Amino acid sequence: MARSHKPVVWGLFAAGGTASAFLVPVLAITLGFAVPLGLLSPTDLSFDRVYSIVSHPLGRLVLFGYMTVCFWHAAHRTRTTAHDVGLHNDRVTMIVCYGAAGLSTVLAALFLLSL
Amino acid sequence: MSARQITLEVLRYRPESESEPVFQSYSVPCQKEWVVLDALNYVKDNLDRTLSFRWSCHMAVCGSCGMVINDNPMLSCKAFLRDLPDHIRVEPLQNFPIERDLMVSLDDFMDKLKSVKPYLIPKQPTADPDGTYKQSSAQLKKFKPFAMCINCMACYSVCPQYGLNDGFAGPAALALAHRYNADSRDQGRRAREDVVASNTGIWECTFVGACSEVCPKNVDPAAAIQQTKIASTVDYFKDLLMPSGRKIAHPEGDTT
Numbered sequence: 562m563a564r565s566h567k568p569v570v571w572g573l574f575a576a577g578g579t580a581s582a583f584l585v586p587v588l589a590i591t592l593g594f595a596v597p598l599g600l601l602s603p604t605d606l607s608f609d610r611v612y613s614i615v616s617h618p619l620g621r622l623v624l625f626g627y628m629t630v631c632f633w634h635a636a637h638r639t640r641t642t643a644h645d646v647g648l649h650n651d652r653v654t655m656i657v658c659y660g661a662a663g664l665s666t667v668l669a670a671l672f673l674l675s676l
Numbered sequence: 677m678s679a680r681q682i683t684l685e686v687l688r689y690r691p692e693s694e695s696e697p698v699f700q701s702y703s704v705p706c707q708k709e710w711v712v713l714d715a716l717n718y719v720k721d722n723l724d725r726t727l728s729f730r731w732s733c734h735m736a737v738c739g740s741c742g743m744v745i746n747d748n749p750m751l752s753c754k755a756f757l758r759d760l761p762d763h764i765r766v767e768p769l770q771n772f773p774i775e776r777d778l779m780v781s782l783d784d785f786m787d788k789l790k791s792v793k794p795y796l797i798p799k800q801p802t803a804d805p806d807g808t809y810k811q812s813s814a815q816l817k818k819f820k821p822f823a824m825c826i827n828c829m830a831c832y833s834v835c836p837q838y839g840l841n842d843g844f845a846g847p848a849a850l851a852l853a854h855r856y857n858a859d860s861r862d863q864g865r866r867a868r869e870d871v872v873a874s875n876t877g878i879w880e881c882t883f884v885g886a887c888s889e890v891c892p893k894n895v896d897p898a899a900a901i902q903q904t905k906i907a908s909t910v911d912y913f914k915d916l917l918m919p920s921g922r923k924i925a926h927p928e929g930d931t932t
Protein backbone atom coordinates (compact mmCIF):
# COMPACT_ATOMS: atom_id res chain seq x y z
CA MET A 562 0.00 0.00 0.00
CA ALA A 563 1.35 3.40 -0.92
CA ARG A 564 2.34 5.71 1.84
CA SER A 565 0.23 8.82 2.11
CA HIS A 566 1.48 12.31 1.36
CA LYS A 567 -0.77 13.76 4.04
CA PRO A 568 2.20 14.41 6.38
CA VAL A 569 2.88 17.57 4.32
CA VAL A 570 -0.47 19.21 5.07
CA TRP A 571 -0.82 17.51 8.44
CA GLY A 572 2.57 18.89 9.47
CA LEU A 573 1.38 22.42 8.73
CA PHE A 574 -1.96 21.64 10.39
CA ALA A 575 -0.26 20.40 13.55
CA ALA A 576 2.13 23.36 13.61
CA GLY A 577 -0.81 25.76 13.22
CA GLY A 578 -2.76 24.10 16.02
CA THR A 579 0.21 24.15 18.36
CA ALA A 580 1.14 27.75 17.57
CA SER A 581 -2.46 28.91 18.02
CA ALA A 582 -2.83 27.01 21.28
CA PHE A 583 0.10 29.01 22.66
CA LEU A 584 -0.50 32.39 21.04
CA VAL A 585 -4.29 32.84 21.00
CA PRO A 586 -4.54 32.90 24.83
CA VAL A 587 -1.75 35.51 24.90
CA LEU A 588 -3.56 37.66 22.35
CA ALA A 589 -6.89 37.21 24.13
CA ILE A 590 -5.45 38.18 27.50
CA THR A 591 -3.48 41.14 26.14
CA LEU A 592 -6.09 42.62 23.84
CA GLY A 593 -9.22 41.37 25.58
CA PHE A 594 -8.32 42.01 29.20
CA ALA A 595 -4.98 43.71 29.87
CA VAL A 596 -5.60 46.77 27.70
CA PRO A 597 -9.32 47.36 28.57
CA LEU A 598 -8.60 46.83 32.28
CA GLY A 599 -5.73 49.31 32.16
CA LEU A 600 -3.08 46.74 33.09
CA LEU A 601 -1.12 47.88 30.04
CA SER A 602 -0.79 51.53 29.24
CA PRO A 603 -2.39 52.57 25.92
CA THR A 604 1.03 53.63 24.65
CA ASP A 605 2.34 50.06 25.01
CA LEU A 606 0.19 49.09 22.06
CA SER A 607 0.32 52.36 20.18
CA PHE A 608 0.26 52.20 16.39
CA ASP A 609 3.85 53.38 16.00
CA ARG A 610 5.16 50.86 18.50
CA VAL A 611 3.27 47.89 17.01
CA TYR A 612 4.18 49.01 13.49
CA SER A 613 7.86 49.16 14.31
CA ILE A 614 7.74 45.59 15.69
CA VAL A 615 5.71 44.22 12.80
CA SER A 616 7.73 45.88 10.07
CA HIS A 617 11.08 44.76 11.51
CA PRO A 618 12.43 41.90 9.34
CA LEU A 619 12.28 39.49 12.27
CA GLY A 620 8.73 40.62 13.09
CA ARG A 621 7.67 40.05 9.51
CA LEU A 622 9.23 36.61 9.45
CA VAL A 623 7.54 35.52 12.69
CA LEU A 624 4.19 36.91 11.55
CA PHE A 625 4.51 35.25 8.17
CA GLY A 626 5.29 31.90 9.78
CA TYR A 627 2.43 32.20 12.26
CA MET A 628 -0.12 33.29 9.68
CA THR A 629 0.91 30.58 7.24
CA VAL A 630 0.56 27.70 9.69
CA CYS A 631 -2.80 29.10 10.86
CA PHE A 632 -4.11 29.28 7.28
CA TRP A 633 -3.09 25.70 6.62
CA HIS A 634 -4.48 24.58 9.94
CA ALA A 635 -7.86 26.08 9.08
CA ALA A 636 -7.74 24.60 5.57
CA HIS A 637 -6.99 21.07 6.74
CA ARG A 638 -9.54 21.24 9.55
CA THR A 639 -12.18 22.44 7.09
CA ARG A 640 -11.30 19.62 4.70
CA THR A 641 -11.66 16.91 7.37
CA THR A 642 -14.83 18.51 8.76
CA ALA A 643 -16.33 18.56 5.25
CA HIS A 644 -15.62 14.82 5.07
CA ASP A 645 -17.21 14.27 8.51
CA VAL A 646 -20.40 16.11 7.58
CA GLY A 647 -20.81 14.10 4.39
CA LEU A 648 -19.12 16.08 1.59
CA HIS A 649 -17.17 13.25 0.09
CA ASN A 650 -15.83 14.83 -3.06
CA ASP A 651 -12.41 15.14 -1.49
CA ARG A 652 -10.72 16.45 -4.64
CA VAL A 653 -13.00 19.49 -4.79
CA THR A 654 -12.72 20.09 -1.03
CA MET A 655 -8.95 19.85 -1.27
CA ILE A 656 -8.74 22.33 -4.13
CA VAL A 657 -11.02 24.82 -2.36
CA CYS A 658 -9.42 24.50 1.11
CA TYR A 659 -5.76 24.26 0.16
CA GLY A 660 -6.27 26.76 -2.66
CA ALA A 661 -7.61 29.28 -0.16
CA ALA A 662 -4.70 28.57 2.18
CA GLY A 663 -2.16 28.92 -0.63
CA LEU A 664 -3.70 32.17 -1.81
CA SER A 665 -3.82 33.53 1.74
CA THR A 666 -0.16 32.61 2.21
CA VAL A 667 0.82 34.54 -0.92
CA LEU A 668 -1.33 37.53 0.07
CA ALA A 669 0.18 37.53 3.57
CA ALA A 670 3.68 37.53 2.09
CA LEU A 671 2.83 40.41 -0.27
CA PHE A 672 1.22 42.38 2.53
CA LEU A 673 4.14 41.89 4.93
CA LEU A 674 6.61 42.81 2.21
CA SER A 675 4.70 46.03 1.55
CA LEU A 676 4.93 47.18 5.16
CA MET B 677 -34.70 -9.84 47.24
CA SER B 678 -37.36 -8.12 45.18
CA ALA B 679 -37.00 -8.16 41.40
CA ARG B 680 -37.14 -5.07 39.23
CA GLN B 681 -39.14 -5.56 36.06
CA ILE B 682 -37.15 -4.40 33.04
CA THR B 683 -38.21 -4.29 29.41
CA LEU B 684 -35.41 -5.45 27.13
CA GLU B 685 -35.96 -4.43 23.55
CA VAL B 686 -33.55 -6.56 21.57
CA LEU B 687 -32.74 -6.29 17.88
CA ARG B 688 -33.29 -9.74 16.38
CA TYR B 689 -32.04 -11.00 13.07
CA ARG B 690 -32.42 -14.61 12.00
CA PRO B 691 -31.22 -14.70 8.41
CA GLU B 692 -33.18 -17.88 7.61
CA SER B 693 -36.53 -16.28 8.50
CA GLU B 694 -36.06 -12.49 8.43
CA SER B 695 -35.04 -10.31 5.53
CA GLU B 696 -34.10 -7.49 7.89
CA PRO B 697 -33.58 -7.01 11.64
CA VAL B 698 -36.63 -6.41 13.86
CA PHE B 699 -37.00 -5.48 17.54
CA GLN B 700 -38.42 -7.96 20.02
CA SER B 701 -39.31 -7.05 23.61
CA TYR B 702 -38.91 -9.20 26.71
CA SER B 703 -40.08 -8.42 30.21
CA VAL B 704 -37.33 -9.57 32.56
CA PRO B 705 -37.43 -9.76 36.38
CA CYS B 706 -33.97 -8.47 37.32
CA GLN B 707 -31.94 -8.44 40.51
CA LYS B 708 -30.46 -5.18 41.73
CA GLU B 709 -26.84 -6.11 41.09
CA TRP B 710 -27.38 -7.49 37.60
CA VAL B 711 -25.76 -6.27 34.43
CA VAL B 712 -27.38 -6.30 30.98
CA LEU B 713 -25.63 -9.60 30.21
CA ASP B 714 -27.41 -11.22 33.17
CA ALA B 715 -30.74 -10.02 31.82
CA LEU B 716 -29.91 -11.45 28.37
CA ASN B 717 -28.93 -14.75 29.94
CA TYR B 718 -32.24 -14.76 31.83
CA VAL B 719 -34.03 -14.39 28.49
CA LYS B 720 -31.96 -17.19 26.96
CA ASP B 721 -32.49 -19.54 29.92
CA ASN B 722 -36.15 -18.83 30.64
CA LEU B 723 -37.95 -16.97 27.88
CA ASP B 724 -36.45 -17.52 24.45
CA ARG B 725 -33.72 -20.03 23.73
CA THR B 726 -33.30 -18.79 20.18
CA LEU B 727 -31.72 -15.47 21.23
CA SER B 728 -28.05 -15.39 20.16
CA PHE B 729 -25.26 -13.28 21.63
CA ARG B 730 -21.58 -13.74 22.47
CA TRP B 731 -20.10 -13.69 25.93
CA SER B 732 -17.48 -15.52 27.92
CA CYS B 733 -15.76 -14.10 30.99
CA HIS B 734 -18.44 -11.85 32.54
CA MET B 735 -15.65 -9.65 33.94
CA ALA B 736 -14.64 -7.19 31.19
CA VAL B 737 -11.60 -9.20 30.13
CA CYS B 738 -12.59 -11.28 27.09
CA GLY B 739 -14.12 -8.47 25.03
CA SER B 740 -16.76 -10.67 23.42
CA CYS B 741 -19.98 -9.13 24.81
CA GLY B 742 -19.70 -5.69 23.18
CA MET B 743 -23.10 -4.39 22.05
CA VAL B 744 -25.00 -1.15 21.73
CA ILE B 745 -27.03 -0.46 24.87
CA ASN B 746 -29.37 2.53 24.72
CA ASP B 747 -27.31 3.94 21.83
CA ASN B 748 -23.92 3.51 23.56
CA PRO B 749 -21.54 0.73 22.61
CA MET B 750 -20.40 -1.02 25.76
CA LEU B 751 -19.59 -4.37 27.29
CA SER B 752 -22.89 -5.85 28.43
CA CYS B 753 -21.07 -7.40 31.41
CA LYS B 754 -20.09 -3.90 32.58
CA ALA B 755 -23.47 -2.25 31.93
CA PHE B 756 -25.09 -2.25 35.38
CA LEU B 757 -28.88 -2.15 35.43
CA ARG B 758 -28.75 0.25 38.38
CA ASP B 759 -27.33 2.86 35.96
CA LEU B 760 -29.98 2.23 33.29
CA PRO B 761 -33.72 3.02 32.96
CA ASP B 762 -36.47 0.38 33.04
CA HIS B 763 -36.60 0.26 29.26
CA ILE B 764 -33.33 -0.89 27.71
CA ARG B 765 -32.68 -1.19 24.00
CA VAL B 766 -29.99 -3.67 23.03
CA GLU B 767 -28.55 -3.76 19.51
CA PRO B 768 -25.51 -5.31 17.85
CA LEU B 769 -22.41 -3.14 17.34
CA GLN B 770 -22.78 -0.67 14.52
CA ASN B 771 -20.65 -0.56 11.35
CA PHE B 772 -20.40 -4.38 11.21
CA PRO B 773 -22.58 -6.83 9.27
CA ILE B 774 -24.98 -8.66 11.62
CA GLU B 775 -24.50 -12.43 11.59
CA ARG B 776 -27.40 -13.29 13.88
CA ASP B 777 -29.24 -11.30 16.56
CA LEU B 778 -26.57 -9.51 18.62
CA MET B 779 -23.62 -11.18 16.93
CA VAL B 780 -21.73 -9.30 14.26
CA SER B 781 -19.17 -10.57 11.80
CA LEU B 782 -15.60 -10.24 13.10
CA ASP B 783 -13.84 -11.01 9.81
CA ASP B 784 -12.99 -7.47 8.76
CA PHE B 785 -11.77 -6.52 12.23
CA MET B 786 -9.57 -9.61 12.46
CA ASP B 787 -8.05 -8.90 9.04
CA LYS B 788 -7.26 -5.35 10.09
CA LEU B 789 -5.66 -6.48 13.32
CA LYS B 790 -3.43 -8.91 11.42
CA SER B 791 -2.52 -6.30 8.83
CA VAL B 792 -0.67 -4.09 11.35
CA LYS B 793 1.66 -6.93 12.43
CA PRO B 794 0.62 -6.88 16.08
CA TYR B 795 3.64 -8.71 17.48
CA LEU B 796 7.18 -7.85 18.52
CA ILE B 797 9.60 -7.47 15.64
CA PRO B 798 12.97 -7.22 17.43
CA LYS B 799 16.04 -5.99 15.61
CA GLN B 800 18.13 -8.88 16.84
CA PRO B 801 17.70 -11.66 19.39
CA THR B 802 18.43 -10.57 22.92
CA ALA B 803 22.01 -10.87 24.13
CA ASP B 804 20.72 -11.83 27.56
CA PRO B 805 21.65 -15.50 28.24
CA ASP B 806 18.25 -16.24 29.79
CA GLY B 807 16.53 -15.12 26.58
CA THR B 808 14.64 -12.20 28.06
CA TYR B 809 14.56 -8.55 27.06
CA LYS B 810 15.16 -6.06 29.84
CA GLN B 811 12.82 -3.13 30.05
CA SER B 812 12.63 -0.27 32.53
CA SER B 813 9.41 0.91 34.17
CA ALA B 814 9.60 4.09 32.11
CA GLN B 815 9.86 2.08 28.88
CA LEU B 816 6.91 -0.07 29.93
CA LYS B 817 4.83 2.98 30.77
CA LYS B 818 5.18 4.26 27.19
CA PHE B 819 3.09 1.49 25.68
CA LYS B 820 1.23 -0.17 28.56
CA PRO B 821 -2.05 1.76 28.25
CA PHE B 822 -2.24 0.81 24.56
CA ALA B 823 -1.70 -2.85 25.46
CA MET B 824 -4.94 -3.00 27.45
CA CYS B 825 -7.19 -3.48 24.41
CA ILE B 826 -9.52 -6.50 24.66
CA ASN B 827 -10.74 -6.30 21.03
CA CYS B 828 -14.32 -5.52 22.00
CA MET B 829 -14.78 -3.37 18.85
CA ALA B 830 -16.77 -0.67 20.69
CA CYS B 831 -14.45 1.93 19.16
CA TYR B 832 -15.28 0.73 15.62
CA SER B 833 -18.97 1.00 16.40
CA VAL B 834 -18.69 4.75 17.03
CA CYS B 835 -15.94 5.65 14.56
CA PRO B 836 -17.52 7.78 11.79
CA GLN B 837 -14.53 7.16 9.49
CA TYR B 838 -14.86 3.39 9.77
CA GLY B 839 -18.56 3.82 9.03
CA LEU B 840 -17.76 5.81 5.89
CA ASN B 841 -14.80 3.85 4.63
CA ASP B 842 -14.60 0.08 5.07
CA GLY B 843 -10.93 0.18 4.15
CA PHE B 844 -9.96 2.25 7.21
CA ALA B 845 -7.79 0.20 9.57
CA GLY B 846 -9.69 1.67 12.52
CA PRO B 847 -8.93 2.73 16.10
CA ALA B 848 -8.06 -0.53 17.86
CA ALA B 849 -5.78 -1.87 15.09
CA LEU B 850 -3.91 1.44 14.88
CA ALA B 851 -3.66 1.66 18.68
CA LEU B 852 -2.22 -1.84 18.70
CA ALA B 853 0.31 -0.92 16.01
CA HIS B 854 1.33 2.02 18.19
CA ARG B 855 1.57 -0.28 21.22
CA TYR B 856 4.31 -2.26 19.42
CA ASN B 857 5.92 0.78 17.80
CA ALA B 858 6.29 2.35 21.25
CA ASP B 859 7.81 -0.80 22.77
CA SER B 860 11.56 -0.43 23.36
CA ARG B 861 12.12 -4.08 22.31
CA ASP B 862 10.49 -3.56 18.93
CA GLN B 863 12.04 -2.36 15.69
CA GLY B 864 9.12 -2.97 13.35
CA ARG B 865 7.75 0.53 12.85
CA ARG B 866 8.89 0.73 9.25
CA ALA B 867 7.45 -2.70 8.52
CA ARG B 868 4.04 -1.60 9.84
CA GLU B 869 4.22 1.68 8.00
CA ASP B 870 2.82 0.40 4.70
CA VAL B 871 -0.54 -0.11 6.37
CA VAL B 872 -0.32 2.34 9.26
CA ALA B 873 0.93 5.37 7.30
CA SER B 874 -1.22 4.77 4.22
CA ASN B 875 -4.41 6.59 3.26
CA THR B 876 -6.44 3.85 4.95
CA GLY B 877 -4.32 4.02 8.11
CA ILE B 878 -3.78 6.91 10.50
CA TRP B 879 -4.34 9.53 7.80
CA GLU B 880 -7.96 8.54 7.40
CA CYS B 881 -8.59 9.57 11.03
CA THR B 882 -10.02 13.07 11.43
CA PHE B 883 -9.60 13.07 15.23
CA VAL B 884 -13.27 12.88 16.17
CA GLY B 885 -12.16 11.12 19.37
CA ALA B 886 -15.33 9.06 19.96
CA CYS B 887 -13.21 5.87 20.16
CA SER B 888 -11.45 7.07 23.29
CA GLU B 889 -14.73 8.08 24.92
CA VAL B 890 -16.35 4.66 24.62
CA CYS B 891 -13.33 2.42 25.23
CA PRO B 892 -14.11 0.29 28.31
CA LYS B 893 -10.40 -0.26 28.99
CA ASN B 894 -9.30 3.40 28.69
CA VAL B 895 -6.97 2.59 25.82
CA ASP B 896 -7.30 6.06 24.23
CA PRO B 897 -6.90 4.99 20.57
CA ALA B 898 -7.28 8.61 19.44
CA ALA B 899 -4.10 9.55 21.33
CA ALA B 900 -2.29 6.53 19.87
CA ILE B 901 -3.24 7.64 16.36
CA GLN B 902 -2.14 11.25 16.96
CA GLN B 903 1.20 10.08 18.35
CA THR B 904 1.65 7.86 15.32
CA LYS B 905 0.85 10.80 13.04
CA ILE B 906 3.70 12.77 14.59
CA ALA B 907 6.16 9.87 14.24
CA SER B 908 5.05 9.20 10.64
CA THR B 909 5.38 12.86 9.70
CA VAL B 910 8.94 12.88 11.02
CA ASP B 911 9.66 9.66 9.07
CA TYR B 912 8.11 11.12 5.93
CA PHE B 913 10.36 14.18 5.94
CA LYS B 914 13.41 12.14 6.93
CA ASP B 915 12.81 9.87 3.93
CA LEU B 916 12.34 12.87 1.71
CA LEU B 917 15.65 14.37 2.81
CA MET B 918 17.55 11.10 3.07
CA PRO B 919 15.88 8.61 0.69
CA SER B 920 18.58 6.02 1.21
CA GLY B 921 17.93 5.79 4.94
CA ARG B 922 14.73 3.83 4.41
CA LYS B 923 16.33 0.54 3.35
CA ILE B 924 18.34 0.24 6.54
CA ALA B 925 15.18 0.75 8.50
CA HIS B 926 13.62 -2.59 7.43
CA PRO B 927 15.43 -4.65 10.03
CA GLU B 928 13.66 -7.99 9.86
CA GLY B 929 13.80 -8.23 6.07
CA ASP B 930 10.04 -8.30 5.82
CA THR B 931 8.92 -8.37 2.22
CA THR B 932 5.14 -8.27 2.66
Ligand code: SF4
Pocket residue numbers: 824825826827828829830831832847848851887890891892893894895896897
Ligand atom coordinates in the same frame (compact mmCIF):
# COMPACT_ATOMS: atom_id res chain seq x y z
S1 SF4 C 1 -9.41 0.08 21.87
FE1 SF4 C 1 -10.92 -0.06 23.55
S2 SF4 C 1 -12.92 0.10 22.52
FE2 SF4 C 1 -11.41 -0.39 20.92
S3 SF4 C 1 -11.45 -2.63 20.76
FE3 SF4 C 1 -9.81 -2.11 22.22
S4 SF4 C 1 -10.80 -2.20 24.25
FE4 SF4 C 1 -12.46 -2.11 22.73
